[in-house]
Amino acid sequence: ETGVTQTPRHLVMGMTNKKSLKCEQHLGHNAMYWYKQSAKKPLELMFVYSLEERVENNSVPSRFSPECPNSSHLFLHLHTLQPEDSALYLCASSQDRSGAYNEQFFGPGTRLTVL
Amino acid sequence: AQSVTQLDSQVPVFEEAPVELRCNYSSSVSVYLFWYVQYPNQGLQLLLKYLSGSTLVKGINGFEAEFNKSQTSFHLRKPSVHISDTAEYFCAVSDRGGSYIPTFGRGTSLIVHP
Numbered sequence: 001e002t003g004v005t006q007t008p009r010h011l012v013m014g015m016t017n018k019k020s021l022k023c024e025q026h027l028g029h030n031a032m033y034w035y036k037q038s039a040k041k042p043l044e045l046m047f048v049y050s051l052e053e054r055v056e057n058n059s060v061p062s063r064f065s066p067e068c069p070n071s072s073h074l075f076l077h078l079h080t081l082q083p084e085d086s087a088l089y090l091c092a093s094s095q096d097r098s099g100a101y102n103e104q105f106f107g108p109g110t111r112l113t114v115l
Numbered sequence: 116a117q118s119v120t121q122l123d124s125q126v127p128v129f130e131e132a133p134v135e136l137r138c139n140y141s142s143s144v145s146v147y148l149f150w151y152v153q154y155p156n157q158g159l160q161l162l163l164k165y166l167s168g169s170t171l172v173k174g175i176n177g178f179e180a181e182f183n184k185s186q187t188s189f190h191l192r193k194p195s196v197h198i199s200d201t202a203e204y205f206c207a208v209s210d211r212g213g214s215y216i217p218t219f220g221r222g223t224s225l226i227v228h229p
Contacts, residue, residue: 004158033216040124043159043205043219056216090158104217106151106158 002026004107006091012113013081021076021110023091030096032074033104034066037088049074050096081114088112117142117208119220127226130198136191136223138180138206148189149207149217150180159205165189176200201227 004025013019025032034046048056049068063085065077074091088109094102122137140146147166151159163174170182180191189206203224207217 006158040221042119042221045216048216092158103161103164104159106160108156108158 004091004093004105006089006107006110008110009108010111010113012115013078014115015081015083017081018077018079020078021089021091021112023074023076023107025072025074025091025093025105025107027093027095027105029093029105030071031094031102032068032071033092033094034074034076035090035092037090037109043090047076078112081112083114086112086114117146117210117218119206119208119218121204121206121220121223123223124221125224125226127228128196129228131195133194134192134196134200134225136204136206136225138189138191138220140187140189140206140208142187142208142210145211147209147211147217148180148182149209150174150178150189150191151205151207151219152176153203153205153222155202162191162204196225196227198227198229200225 007022031050033048036044045058046060047066052068063080067075090109091107092104094104118141120139128134149164150162152162153159162178163172165172165182173179178193182189203222205222206220209217
């Protein structure tokens, strides 16, 4: 596999379920990101990890819990979600988060539906 | 802090016609600018970027964009579009002196008709 992969591609869950989204990057990058993409809204940055350390958390509700066990893997653990959390969740990686520039490489996303 | 405005939510155009997708930004410092494309059921892919130097930037798939500092704009253009260009296009900006994480616009849906 190359680039950034995400599993599952589609997920339907009830409000009381617990599920996890997985992201894996095969690019040797040091930084990884979770974004939420809702229809006709700007991309919302949720979490940023650099060298496995969380460096930004943009006021995301605690029902979303990220985990970065190593620089290649990123998880988003979900519990007691609300219907308004239904969206496309995108994972991205970049060489680094500092320096003159870092280009983000995105995965295909997980389409989440909360019933 | 910076912000990005994409003035058109949807741009319909006929195949082989030229197209311009507009992007304006606001920032108190110098910026980097990006255009990303998102095809259906896919993630975002970088089309082109402005870091410094020439204000006319060429990207993949025949797209180009021009950085206009006085108008704080970074409009995306293509002289002749194809059906396969139908997608969502996102403009993004990041501060040179900040965390470098881009702020994205709401996106413009380009719809190419045969």
